[in-house]
Structure formats: C-alpha cells, structure tokens
Amino acid sequence: xxxxxxxxxxxxxxxxxxxxxxxxxxxxxxxxxxxxxxxxxxxxxxxxxxxxxxxxxxxxxxxxxxxxxxxxxxxxxxxxxxxxxxxxxxxxxxxxxxxxxxxxxxxxxxxxxxxxxxxxxxxxxxxxxxxxxxxxxxxxxxxxxxxxxxxxxxxxxxxxxxxxxxxxxxxxxxxxxxxxxxxxxxxxxxxxxxxxxxxxxxxxxxxxxxxxxxxxxxxxxxxxxxxxxxxxxxxxxxxxxxxxxxxxxxxxxxxxxxxxxxxxxxxxxxxxxxxxxxxxxxxxxxxxxxxxxxxxxxxxxxxxxxxxxxxxxxxxxxxxxxxxxxxxxxxxxxxxxxxxxxxxxxxxxxxxxxxxxxxxxx
Numbered sequence: 001x002x003x004x005x006x007x008x009x010x011x012x013x014x015x016x017x018x019x020x021x022x023x024x025x026x027x028x029x030x031x032x033x034x035x036x037x038x039x040x041x042x043x044x045x046x047x048x049x050x051x052x053x054x055x056x057x058x059x060x061x062x063x064x065x066x067x068x069x070x071x072x073x074x075x076x077x078x079x080x081x082x083x084x085x086x087x088x089x090x091x092x093x094x095x096x097x098x099x100x101x102x103x104x105x106x107x108x109x110x111x112x113x114x115x116x117x118x119x120x121x122x123x124x125x126x127x128x129x130x131x132x133x134x135x136x137x138x139x140x141x142x143x144x145x146x147x148x149x150x151x152x153x154x155x156x157x158x159x160x161x162x163x164x165x166x167x168x169x170x171x172x173x174x175x176x177x178x179x180x181x182x183x184x185x186x187x188x189x190x191x192x193x194x195x196x197x198x199x200x201x202x203x204x205x206x207x208x209x210x211x212x213x214x215x216x217x218x219x220x221x222x223x224x225x226x227x228x229x230x231x232x233x234x235x236x237x238x239x240x241x242x243x244x245x246x247x248x249x250x251x252x253x254x255x256x257x258x259x260x261x262x263x264x265x266x267x268x269x270x271x272x273x274x275x276x277x278x279x280x281x282x283x284x285x286x287x288x289x290x291x292x293x294x295x296x297x298x299x300x301x302x303x304x305x306x307x308x309x310x311x312x313x314x315x316x317x318x319x320x321x322x323x324x325x326x327x328x329x330x331x332x333x334x335x336x337x338x339x340x341x342x343x344x345x346x347x348x349x350x351x352x353x354x355x356x357x358x359x360x361x362x
C-alpha cells in the first residue's frame with residue numbers, strides 16, 4: 001500500500017490496537033481516527049476511499065481478535081454519544097448513539113424501571129455493536145426490543161433507517177453481519193422498553209440463582225444483580241483484578257442442530273459419555289435444538305484453566321479464551337483450532353468462533 005502523504009487533522013499513526021480490546025491483543029493501526037460526529041465519520045471515509053486505504057470500524061472492542069501485525073489501513077473508532085427518550089404510555093422509545101457503552105445503558109434502563117434488556121447486563125462493548133451480533137444472554141436478545149437501526153451506507157455516504165424486520169435478526173446473526181458485512185456503519189439504535197414492566201426470567205440458571213438467593217424474579221434490579229453475579233462467577237464481567245476477564249467473553253457460539261440431527265448426535269454422544277449422562281440442549285427456532293458449546297469443549301478434553309502458552313481457557317468457564325499475559329493472536333488461534341478439531345473428531349460437531357477476526361486469514 002502506498003503512503004498517502006499528509007493525513008487529515010485528528011488522525012494518528014501506528015496506534016496499538018490491543019488497548020482498545022477486552023482481550024488485550026492486537027498490533028498497530030497504520031492510521032487511527034476517533035469519529036465524534038457523522039460529518040467527521042463521512043470525511044474520514046472519503047479520505048480513505050480517495051487514498052485507497054483499507055478500513056476497519058472499531059466499536060467497544062469486546063468481540064475482536066486483531067492480528068499481531070495489526071491493521072494496515074485506517075481504523076475508525078466510533079465515538080458518537082447521546083441518549084434521547086420519547087415516552088409512549090406503557091412503552092418508552094430510547095435512542096442511543098452507537099458509541100454509548102452498553103452496560104451503563106442497561107443500568108440506566110433498570111434504574112428507570114424500563115424492562116426488556118435487564119438480562120443483558122454486564123456485557124462489555126458499545127450500543128452500536130448490539131444489532132450487528134444480535135447480542136443476547138440469559139434468554140434475552142436485543143432483537144426483541146430494537147425498533148430501528150440508523151446506519152451510514154459506506155457505498156453511497158447516505159444515512160438510512162432499518163426496521164427490526166429489515167435487520168434480519170437470528171441467533172447471533174443480522175443483515176449487517178451476515179448479508180452486507182462492511183457496508184453499513186451503525187450510528188444509533190432505537191429500543192422500545194416497557195415502562196414499569198417485569199423482568200423476563202427465562203434461563204434455568206438465572207431462575208436457580210434467584211431462588212437460591214431469595215431474589216425477586218419480577219424485579220428488574222434484582223434480575224440485573226443476579227445476572228451480574230452469575231457473570232462474575234464465570235469471569236464474564238470486566239475486572240482489572242481478575243485475569244479471567246481479559247477475554248472476548250464467550251468465544252464459541254452454541255451450535256444449532258435440526259431435530260433429527262440432534263437425535264443422531266445424542267445417540268453418538270451417549271455412547272461416549274454414558275447413556276445416563278445429561279446432555280444439555282435447549283429449544284431453538286423451527287424445532288431445532290441448541291447445544292452447549294461449553295459442554296462439548298469440556299467433554300472433548302479441555303477443562304477450565306487449560307493453558308496453551310500465554311493463552312488459555314478461563315479458570316471459571318471453558319467458553320472463554322483468555323490472554324494470560326502477553327498472549328499473541330497466533331497463540332489464541334492455535335488454541336481455538338485445537339479445540340475445534342477435538343470437538344469435531346469426538347462429536348462430529350463444528351463449533352464456530354463468535355468474535356470477529358481482523359487481519360487474520362481463517
């Protein structure tokens with residue numbers, strides 16, 4: 001790539017990217033820019049296009065694995081801020097800019113007694129990332145409350161709104177991630193939350209925790225605290241004092257099988273783990289069945305705390321691949337592929353990573 005020479009005001013060179021990711025891994029960005037307005041974002045896109053520079057849009061950094069070599073292009077960090085509220089009797093419409101941090105946004109909703117996202121507490125990252133991944137946890141997905149998504153079309157430079165239906169949400173899927181990757185940049189998201197509504201407690205683990213700790217399953221604050229407590233036990237709440245939280249959260253997606261494929265899988269799995277063994281499975285869309293990636297990983301021979309160089313698995317949860325200190329992207333990838341191969345050979349199941357790989361050939 002040729003050097004474009006002078007760069008616009010506010011641009012930086014050779015900025016290490018690991019500092020912007022929750023796993024703390026990533027080489028330098030050749031160029032780096034924080035976009036605090038839509039106009040500034042547009043101008044940076046135009047400069048990159050005119051200079052023939054490759055682009056990467058950085059949000060909260062919670063779902064990324066960046067190459068050790070970094071990114072030989074322009075990294076734009078979305079720094080759009082602002083939350084506006086419009087009431088609708090029983091419901092409130094809340095528009096949050098893409099650069100707002102997700103968990104403080106959830107905390108504000110709970111304080112205001114707005115129901116609909118309480119079980120998504122403790123998830124790191126930004127609001128703008130949530131529709132891309134259709135972020136979900138403990139029985140809730142953001143697609144249940146998202147009304148509209150505002151996005152900038154990188155091809156035309158125009159801003160357009162997408163309805164919920166137009167986002168084509170599925171399990172960790174969306175239009176933005178799976179159908180038009182790298183075309184749209186999320187600017188804001190509008191959520192419809194129930195004023196004074198009760199919490200939605202759908203996940204057995206969350207039910208058990210509330211029962212064991214005398215929590216109120218209908219109370220938003222009680223459910224938020226329960227979710228945070230469960231996530232802390234798994235090392236899934238960012239904490240500088242806890243090395244298990246230096247991760248991308250759950251690294252692997254739970255595989256989904258058609259009903260007949262699940263029956264075949266269960267027969268084969270029981271021949272290995274025993275006919276009396278409980279194999280976790282959960283109903284999914286269209287009669288399909290969602291498996292537990294954590295169970296598959298553990299029964300393929302990888303236990304909590306497994307070490308591979310400076311990378312490893314969390315001592316609290318086998319789904320979390322962690323940076324034990326000084327880990328490289330190469331070490332993480334080697335561990336990930338080792339786990340994928342073991343699960344495939346033992347169970348015939350392909351488990352897929354959830355994070356986005358930047359500058360890495362898969």
